Amino acid sequence: MKKSFLLLLSFVILFIAGCSSSTNSGGSDKDELTIAWLPNESGADLTEARDEIGKVIEEKTGKTVKHQTTTDYIVAIEAIANGNADMAFLGAQGYIEANNKNDKVQPLVVPTGASGTLDDAVYYSWLAVEVDNADQYKDGADFAIDSIQGKKFSFVSNSSTSGFKVPSTGIVDYFSEKAEFSDLTADDLLEGGSDKFFSEVLYGGSHQGSAVNLLSGKADVAAFCDTCVNNYVELVEGEENRPGAIYRVKDDAAEPFNTVAGKEFILISVTPVLNAPFAINTENISDDLRKQLLEIMTSDDIANNEKVFVPEDSEFSGLFSKTADERLVEVEDAWFNPIRELSK
Numbered sequence: 001m002k003k004s005f006l007l008l009l010s011f012v013i014l015f016i017a018g019c020s021s022s023t024n025s026g027g028s029d030k031d032e033l034t035i036a037w038l039p040n041e042s043g044a045d046l047t048e049a050r051d052e053i054g055k056v057i058e059e060k061t062g063k064t065v066k067h068q069t070t071t072d073y074i075v076a077i078e079a080i081a082n083g084n085a086d087m088a089f090l091g092a093q094g095y096i097e098a099n100n101k102n103d104k105v106q107p108l109v110v111p112t113g114a115s116g117t118l119d120d121a122v123y124y125s126w127l128a129v130e131v132d133n134a135d136q137y138k139d140g141a142d143f144a145i146d147s148i149q150g151k152k153f154s155f156v157s158n159s160s161t162s163g164f165k166v167p168s169t170g171i172v173d174y175f176s177e178k179a180e181f182s183d184l185t186a187d188d189l190l191e192g193g194s195d196k197f198f199s200e201v202l203y204g205g206s207h208q209g210s211a212v213n214l215l216s217g218k219a220d221v222a223a224f225c226d227t228c229v230n231n232y233v234e235l236v237e238g239e240e241n242r243p244g245a246i247y248r249v250k251d252d253a254a255e256p257f258n259t260v261a262g263k264e265f266i267l268i269s270v271t272p273v274l275n276a277p278f279a280i281n282t283e284n285i286s287d288d289l290r291k292q293l294l295e296i297m298t299s300d301d302i303a304n305n306e307k308v309f310v311p312e313d314s315e316f317s318g319l320f321s322k323t324a325d326e327r328l329v330e331v332e333d334a335w336f337n338p339i340r341e342l343s344k
Contacts, residue, residue: 036085039206042069045254052307073159093161107277109328116325125162127269152200154219162225215260303327
């Protein structure tokens with residue numbers, strides 16, 4: 001009996017080990033891949049763009065792609081960190097937060113700049129005000145942010161790179177040079193009040209939402225980025241992505257900008273930001289599948305797909321713009337260290 005029991009126990013251990021090995025193989029046998037999207041890319045106007053990426057992955061891998069849209073940054077971050085999503089398109093800060101929660105979350109690819117390389121793989125974090133109030137934020141002929149103190153301010157989310165991390169760091173760096181704000185920290189900007197840096201702090205939940213907070217009069221100043229609002233606005237004066245540039249909401253702009261069509265805003269501060277990555281959870285994605293996804297995402301088929309990289313003269317609402325040689329390229333975790341440094 002004892003010998004039989006030991007044999008049975010050995011078989012059970014080997015069976016469990018085999019199951020564990022299969023479980024940890026990275027989901028090579030998964031029939032379905034789930035991609036999580038931040039609120040900025042979850043709108044109905046980007047459905048066809050999301051579906052196009054899913055379609056290409058399905059055609060090349062034979063797997064079904066499911067899209068998980070969200071209305072909150074933390075939902076997308078948690079989804080990729082806890083394995084409920086296999087891939088996610090996250091901002092740099094969102095990726096870092098997911099990686100901190102689970103180091104099996106790793107970047108796969110990032111969109112380049114016009115050069116087709118990582119050298120110019122940046123977008124821009126804006127601080128904007130309504131055009132009629134522009135003179136309040138000038139120091140002589142140039143724009144300055146001194147007057148934002150005491151105002152109603154809109155961020156995107158405290159998990160947003162260009163909608164919180166970058167602008168809050170810039171504000172703290174600028175004002176902490178002044179004696180009365182020498183102890184200012186990013187935490188001091190999280191909420192408003194009579195004894196706070198801002199009189200009121202709002203969160204748009206998305207870059208689009210933060211912009212609408214400004215244009216609807218809820219906020220005096222708002223942080224949001226260029227790429228997330230490009231589908232809804234047009235440059236009417238100045239040089240794009242430079243202080244003093246004036247943008248106007250298109251008459252036929254989709255939600256949520258349909259409520260503020262024709263409204264104009266002006267940029268008072270512009271900061272370059274590292275582009276957002278597609279990340280994967282390597283507990284769900286096997287190394288073979290990761291290599292396959294990398295080949296797909298960095299292919300000419302994706303780079304030349306006008307529903308993924310949208311030409312300048314196109315009316316299609318896409319994720320990325322095509323002005324020259326933009327494409328997706330492989331990226332490593334260390335590339336995001338400059339954003340990590342902002343939290344130190």
